[in-house]
Amino acid sequence: QFQLQESGPGLVKPSETLSLACSVSGGSISNYYWTWIRQSPGKGLEWIGYIYYSGRTNYNPSLKSRVTISVDTSTNQFSLMLSSVTAADTAIYYCARHGRTGNYFYFDYWGQGILVTVSS
Amino acid sequence: DIQMTQSPSSLSASVGDRVTITCRASQFISSDLNWYQQNPGKAPKLLIYAASSLQSGVPSRFSGSGSGTVFTLTISSLQPEDFATYYCQQNYNIPRTFGQGTKVEVK
Numbered sequence: 001q002f003q004l005q006e007s008g009p010g011l012v013k014p015s016e017t018l019s020l021a022c023s024v025s026g027g028s029i030s031n032y033y034w035t036w037i038r039q040s041p042g043k044g045l046e047w048i049g050y051i052y053y054s055g056r057t058n059y060n061p062s063l064k065s066r067v068t069i070s071v072d073t074s075t076n077q078f079s080l081m082l083s084s085v086t087a088a089d090t091a092i093y094y095c096a097r098h099g100r101t102g103n104y105f106y107f108d109y110w111g112q113g114i115l116v117t118v119s120s
Numbered sequence: 121d122i123q124m125t126q127s128p129s130s131l132s133a134s135v136g137d138r139v140t141i142t143c144r145a146s147q148f149i150s151s152d153l154n155w156y157q158q159n160p161g162k163a164p165k166l167l168i169y170a171a172s173s174l175q176s177g178v179p180s181r182f183s184g185s186g187s188g189t190v191f192t193l194t195i196s197s198l199q200p201e202d203f204a205t206y207y208c209q210q211n212y213n214i215p216r217t218f219g220q221g222t223k224v225e226v227k
Binding site: 035044045046047058060061062094096099101102104105106107108110111112113 | 152156221
């Protein structure tokens with residue numbers, strides 16, 4: 001049974017970089033895709049991007065210029081960096097696992113979420 | 121981006137009611153459609169994947185159907201723990217996108 005836990009600062013200043021980590025327990029980070037999703041009242045649920053354990057990434061084009069997702073298999077963690085943040089980036093950030101059955105993918109394990117507020 | 125539109129945005133129902141939520145994709149997504157349930161202050165929980173496959177541990181009163189551009193989530197007999205917000209999500213194209221949600225409230 002996988003468990004995911006987000007960590008990082010809950011307050012980030014405008015124009016700075018948001019940095020979050022997701023710790024994975026209960027199983028290996030290997031052989032799976034891992035994703036970041038955020039939720040704000042104004043934009044609902046928004047997929048940010050994913051990373052494969054090998055390091056291959058895919059990002060939401062709307063955020064691509066500001067997003068970096070990385071993985072550390074030695075610590076069973078993956079991370080999110082979002083640069084040049086504004087108030088519009090205020091949201092609850094979730095990390096999640098891509099489960100897979102055949103050619104179908106879905107988000108089957110989620111962290112509890114972490115509220116990040118962008119404010120000076 | 122593929123736009124996912126859910127209807128209704130909210131509904132009022134009673135325990136024991138049959139509830140149906142519709143999700144429409146702005147373009148063809150085959151059966152690459154997932155449904156999630158979210159309770160206040162909690163992360164979304166996977167209910168249905170591949171349009172109609174029940175996730176392990178999810179009660180059988182939940183079912184999904186559809187393919188192409190129109191999909192439905194049905195709760196055959198609403199239970200007290202089912203009052204929540206439901207989201208559809210397409211996995212056919214990048215970026216992955218979600219519907220705006222349907223809130224199921226107590227009548």
